[in-house]
Amino acid sequence: MSIAIVWFRHDLRLTDHPALEAAVAAGHTVVPVYIDAPEEDAPWSIGAASRWWLHRSLTALADDLARRGSRLIIRRGSTLEQLRDIAASTGATEVHWNRQYEPASLARDTAVKAALRADGLTVDSHCGNVLFEPWTVKSGAGTPFRVFTPFWKHCLTRLSEVPRPTPAPQQLKAPPQWPTTLEIATLKLAPNIPWDSGFVDLWTPGEASALDRLEAFLDQDAGDYREQRDRPDLPATSRLAPALHFGEISPRQILAAAQSAASRASVTETAGIDAFVREIGWREFAIHILFAFPHTTELPLDARFTALPWASDDAILDAWRRGRTGIPLVDAGMRELWHTGWMHNRVRMVVASLLTKNLGQHWLHGARWFYDTLVDADLAANTLGWQWTAGCGADAAPYYRIFNPALQAERFDPDRAYIRRWVPEIAALPNAWIHKPYDAPANVLAASGVVLERDYPRPVLDLTTGRDRALAAYDAVKAARVEPAR
Ligand SMILES: Cc1cc2nc3c(=O)[nH]c(=O)nc-3n(C[C@H](O)[C@H](O)[C@H](O)COP(=O)(O)OP(=O)(O)OC[C@H]3O[C@@H](n4cnc5c(N)ncnc54)[C@H](O)[C@@H]3O)c2cc1C
Numbered sequence: 424m425s426i427a428i429v430w431f432r433h434d435l436r437l438t439d440h441p442a443l444e445a446a447v448a449a450g451h452t453v454v455p456v457y458i459d460a461p462e463e464d465a466p467w468s469i470g471a472a473s474r475w476w477l478h479r480s481l482t483a484l485a486d487d488l489a490r491r492g493s494r495l496i497i498r499r500g501s502t503l504e505q506l507r508d509i510a511a512s513t514g515a516t517e518v519h520w521n522r523q524y525e526p527a528s529l530a531r532d533t534a535v536k537a538a539l540r541a542d543g544l545t546v547d548s549h550c551g552n553v554l555f556e557p558w559t560v561k562s563g564a565g566t567p568f569r570v571f572t573p574f575w576k577h578c579l580t581r582l583s584e585v586p587r588p589t590p591a592p593q594q595l596k597a598p599p600q601w602p603t604t605l606e607i608a609t610l611k612l613a614p615n616i617p618w619d620s621g622f623v624d625l626w627t628p629g630e631a632s633a634l635d636r637l638e639a640f641l642d643q644d645a646g647d648y649r650e651q652r653d654r655p656d657l658p659a660t661s662r663l664a665p666a667l668h669f670g671e672i673s674p675r676q677i678l679a680a681a682q683s684a685a686s687r688a689s690v691t692e693t694a695g696i697d698a699f700v701r702e703i704g705w706r707e708f709a710i711h712i713l714f715a716f717p718h719t720t721e722l723p724l725d726a727r728f729t730a731l732p733w734a735s736d737d738a739i740l741d742a743w744r745r746g747r748t749g750i751p752l753v754d755a756g757m758r759e760l761w762h763t764g765w766m767h768n769r770v771r772m773v774v775a776s777l778l779t780k781n782l783g784q785h786w787l788h789g790a791r792w793f794y795d796t797l798v799d800a801d802l803a804a805n806t807l808g809w810q811w812t813a814g815c816g817a818d819a820a821p822y823y824r825i826f827n828p829a830l831q832a833e834r835f836d837p838d839r840a841y842i843r844r845w846v847p848e849i850a851a852l853p854n855a856w857i858h859k860p861y862d863a864p865a866n867v868l869a870a871s872g873v874v875l876e877r878d879y880p881r882p883v884l885d886l887t888t889g890r891d892r893a894l895a896a897y898d899a900v901k902a903a904r905v906e907p908a909r
Pocket residue numbers: 652660661662663664665667668699702703704705706707709766767768769771772775793797799800801802804805806807808809812
């Protein structure tokens with residue numbers, strides 16, 4: 424009997440899993456393994472909200488494997504040492520995994536592959552988490568794309584190359600003797616203190632739930648996605664980001680399901696489905712950018728912006744993190760994030776713009792907070808999102824585009840339902856003032872029973888002054904002539 428280790432990472436599923444499929448197709452008995460080694464991802468080790476998700480996702484995967492006669496072996500510690508130990512105790516001759524593209528993962532995986540091969544094992548990595556391998560997508564000049572639209576245009580011409588997703592194996596052979604394993608609980612991923620009730624209400628991690636979510640979204644919401652995706656008051660987006668990050672579902676499965684839904688849909692619905700697939704394109708773009716420019720996790724892609732005079736003010740950062748800035752749309756978003764581990768994309772842009780532009784705080788403060796508190800925290804998407812909003816990254820929003828939270832609320836939260844939900848202390852204010860309570864006339868405040876400063880904080884800054892300061896700083900660095908960083 425030949426034995427192969429399949430090392431699960433950000434691919435916690437059994438369907439469309441090329442590494443598992445390769446091991447099964449070769450006739451091996453599979454030993455599925457997950458290794459908890461957060462220090463190997465430093466300085467971007469997994470955050471608290473993601474650990475919450477991971478605990479449940481691993482539990483779901485272990486159950487799915489058990490139903491197929493297999494087992495998920497859980498280990499902690501150095502990946503290389505654990506894989507060596509499992510290979511020695513089972514007599515495994517092969518190791519398979521699906522590739523990841525974060526800088527620390529690439530460095531670790533390269534070293535692990537070389538070391539295991541030197542031990543005499545056969546080691547194969549597979550393409551399971553992207554539509555296209557990052558090194559295969561190049562501009563006409565042979566360089567990585569730095570702008571989304573031409574990138575996605577190029578990808579669209581190659582969609583027929585994307586392999587169809589493959590089904591999960593029905594049954595898996597068990598080895599004569601399983602290697603030792605830890606209980607998932609011993610990884611201490613789940614919180615000791617129960618801060619997670621908002622998470623429990625909203626999310627069910629695991630492959631089955633991801634598939635249900637995709638199906639429900641394509642059936643009910645995708646047709647309206649183009650018109651409604653910017654509305655934080657509506658459940659109009661897929662909320663598949665955490666499932667995609669942990670690989671409970673693959674982008675190929677999403678593409679195939681979306682194509683099949685589009686073939687049955689009306690023209691208007693097809694436009695919604697296409698807009699959704701384009702967002703999967705943004706995920707792809709983020710991964711490709713991080714692969715080509717790994718330094719962007721800490722440094723701006725556009726090197727001129729390294730010279731920006733970023734501030735670092737603890738009181739401001741604290742108010743922003745706790746949703747106490749005195750700017751209702753921003754506070755609503757930051758509280759949604761804290762309670763649910765997720766924030767609507769439109770609001771992510773607004774809170775990030777306020778922090779980096781109006782408040783002048785370094786985008787890395789925001790990126791680190793998001794990384795710790797989002798259930799979908801993803802190094803590629805988060806880095807791209809923060810640099811895009813701060814105006815210093817790939818395909819960046821022009822630096823002079825500074826979101827005005829009150830106008831954004833008028834446009835995208837037309838009934839102010841989102842603000843009322845998350846900032847209930849000012850809920851009694853009428854629609855005309857709830858998103859800018861400090862401009863409200865005294866008689867309106869009195870009639871609503873809202874006492875500012877007692878019930879709700881004064882804004883941490885005057886938006887106009889912050890905006891002018893940001894524009895002056897950006898103008899100054901923009902004049903600098905520096906070659907873009909590589
Ligand atoms: C400052 C900032 C930080 C962000 N941090 C993250 C992050 O850590 N992880 C993350 O997955 N997304 C991040 N995003 C992108 C986006 O906000 C989320 O992907 C989206 O809100 C997730 O909700 P959804 O699954 O309902 O998305 P949908 O609208 O249903 O989109 C479908 C999928 O497309 C992908 N996607 C959509 N928009 C983007 C985007 N702009 N960039 C990359 N992929 C995208 C996601 O995988 C998403 O699940 C960030 C955006 C900003 C502005």
